[in-house]
Amino acid sequence: MPVPTCRTVPLDRYLTPPDYPDWQSAAADAVRDPVELCRLLELPTSLAAVAQRAGDGFPLLVPRTYLSRIRVGDANDPLLLQILPREGELAISPRFTRDPIGEADSILPGGALWKYQNRVLMVTTGVCAVHCRFCFRRHFPYEEAVREARRWQNALERIAREASIHEVILSGGDPLSMSDQVLARLVERLDAIRHLRRLRVHTRQPVLIPQRVTRELVHLLRASRLTAIVVLHINHLAEIDRAVDSAIGQLVDAGIPILQQGVLLRGINDRLETLAELYERLVDLRVMPYYLHQLDRVAGAAHFEVPEEEGMRLIEQLRARLPGYAVPRLVREVAGAPNKVVLA
């Protein structure tokens, strides 16, 4: 028998997330201090100093359940890059603005966005379990839109008067950062609007804190008269650990269709291999890839942009490689367009 050579292959190391009694505790225990983040992940403290400055106004926020999927010591980890404020956020780029997709004009009283026929997007809360650095809602006037005494009342009244609206999309922030009780009350009121047929939930929460998929949540989505559809925001295969896998399984087993959307991000998921393995894994989990978004040009996110032509080429290559149903549509939000514009 040959003696194995003593080559030291460094093993990937990951943190173990604490055991939380419930998802609210996981959310409350999120890491907010860049110094702590760098200490935990064994990263140079110089990164923390930059993060402190770059995160001004939209600070670092990451739950430990997500942190545990980031490789210790790897400053280029694709999950780390999504949550760590970097120098690029301070860069001023004239094409990147605070309201890149002209949403300010479509806000109804009560914080609903009515841009497209047949469906309306309800901004339920400004809260998320994480602060994604590329988020196009980072400058959204949540305070004005959401903190109204009768915040939903106005939106619900408006929706009730508009018979052409068949679908309400709960968005945010993240609607699943609200408690099951609050959600249940909202769903009940939507249920009562007779012309509504579907309820869509746009969320990233099951990826951040998989415990958020409670039995109550599954039940409240299934018990509604409205057909519930969940659209999950996932950008990288490494975001799916066993707990996420099982949270997804609970929703799908209950008969709730899950679609996936992601953002094409430079240095994170802009390679064919990376996208192919993500989409293949998703369909294995019975999640259907729906949209791959070209980055919205929001101030502070220019360093994440991948050129449109490159996105289109990636989609062509994916089409040649995967079953048709495993390839999402590459879309871009264009102010004033009647729908999201499909690029490929």
Ligand SMILES: *Cc1c(COP(=O)(O)O)cnc(C)c1O
């Ligand atoms: C993306 C979006 C929708 C949903 O569009 P679909 O193409 O149906 O997924 C609805 N309203 C707003 C404001 C949106 O940004």
Ligand code: SF4
């Ligand atoms: S979860 Fe969604 S809304 Fe929240 S910060 Fe990330 S991209 Fe923005």
